[in-house]
Amino acid sequence: MATTHGTTSGKAGYHHGDLRNALIAAAVDLATEGGPEKVVLREAARRVGVSPTAAYRHFEGQGDLLHAVKIHGQLALVEWMERASAAVPRCEDPGDAAESRIAAMGRGYVGFALAEPGLYRAAFCNPKLPGGSDEDEEWAGLTPAGPGPEFGAFVLLTAALDALVATGRMPESNRAAAEVAAWSAVHGLSMLILDGPLKRLPLEERDAVIDRTVATITAGLTAPRSAVHGSGPDAPAGAPAE
Incomplete structure (x- = not known):
């Protein structure tokens, strides 16, 4: 089940003064059941047991409610990544610890997508905000203006990569982008499993693919510069030198 971050679902969870959170919880349930396209303000109001007019006092429209669900999904994704990271056995070597953490976070990311596909899709949807603005404009340059919840997974990943560099496990030359x-x-792998040809893989094969993909990512991040750029005595003509 998806984490609700303090919200409760349905009529039983609604009480006077908490209608906004009750509507978000109902909308999260809708997204969990069928993805972002199932998040309808009127349906959320019906599930809570209030009129659409009452719901519109808290949300300006469909996009406004879906934006709240998107943030909820991003927070849930961060929780999965952090929980996977916390489950890694303690490493005395800082480099080993940083490398294990980045790999665990990758598995946590894919794990969330597979366990909560509807909420995962909602976490990466692009709702139209009040006034017609496009929410994805906030992601320009992949540099958040502030550490809001919608950037949580990105901030978490950035910190983990910085730790790889700080411990000497990842060459500084590999850090850019x-x-x-x-x-x-990890996002591409998640979508291939959810909606692409990998969805038909048996469970044990799917898990092996996930482990191999995460291991390949980690190996690439931590590879010596000569391995990444092809420099050295056996490098092809035109390869950059050290």
Whole structure:
């Protein structure tokens, strides 16, 4: 079940003064059941047991409610990544610890997508906010203006990559755009399993693919510069030198 971050679902959870949270909880349930396209303000109001007019006092429209669900999904994703990281056995070597943590976070990311596909899709949807603005404009340059909850997984990944560099496990030359490379790999794998040809893999084969993908990402992040850029005596013509 998805984490609700203090909200409760349905009529039983609603009491005077907490209608906004009750509506968000109902909307999260809708997303969990069928993805972002199932998040309808009128249906959330019906589940809570209030009129659509009452719901519109708290949300300006469909996009406003879906934005709240998106943030909820991002927070849940962070929890999965942090929980997977916390489950890693303690390592005395800081480099080993940093490397194990980045791998565990990758598995946690994919694990959330597979366990909560509807909420995962909602976490990466693009709702139209009040006034017609596009929420994804906030992600321009992949540099959040502030550490809001919608950037939680990105901030978590950035810190883990910085730790790899700080412990000497990841060459500084590999650091540029590493967030994008790692993120693209786990997100792409998640979507291939959810909606692509990998959805038909038997469970044991799927798990092996996940482990192999995470191991490949980690190996690439921590590879010596010569291995990444092909420099050295056996490098092809035109390869950059050290």
